[in-house]
Amino acid sequence: MDIEFLIDRLERYVLEECPRFLGNRMVSEDEFRGHLAQLRDAVPRQVREARRVVEQREAFIEDAREEANRILERARQEAEEQASSHQFVVDARRQAQIIVKKARAEANQVRADADEYIFDTLSRLQEELTRELRVVENGLHRLETERERTLEDDQR
Numbered sequence: 001m002d003i004e005f006l007i008d009r010l011e012r013y014v015l016e017e018c019p020r021f022l023g024n025r026m027v028s029e030d031e032f033r034g035h036l037a038q039l040r041d042a043v044p045r046q047v048r049e050a051r052r053v054v055e056q057r058e059a060f061i062e063d064a065r066e067e068a069n070r071i072l073e074r075a076r077q078e079a080e081e082q083a084s085s086h087q088f089v090v091d092a093r094r095q096a097q098i099i100v101k102k103a104r105a106e107a108n109q110v111r112a113d114a115d116e117y118i119f120d121t122l123s124r125l126q127e128e129l130t131r132e133l134r135v136v137e138n139g140l141h142r143l144e145t146e147r148e149r150t151l152e153d154d155q156r
Helices: 003-017 029-083 085-155
Strands: none
Touching: 003 029, 003 085, 029 085
């Protein structure tokens, strides 16, 4: 399940479905724990998704390296062919350098784009997990406060 959905459902349960008693929410511990269990199940899926994104990034970078190597090999071959003609030796070397620079620039750009994509994805995941952790901590705090009030009321 989607973590956002689970958090919204937990929030709706605590804030809308739980009855009030003397200004306090009466939260069913079993119901609350059930919601938490679903959240705990969903978080590892999000982590697996982040890992999958990282693996895709690495595969993407490896593909870019292979393409850069193919471009470099093609540049070398073209340079050798042009070098066979005495007049084209200087031009061939210059052109090979240009091709190599271009291939390196393209590989660097692909790597930078992949890094930016991964960073953005992981940043969003971190924000989502942080927000979800706050919701869980707030819920636990409320539950603990209500337990303490109930114990105080029972002792009176």
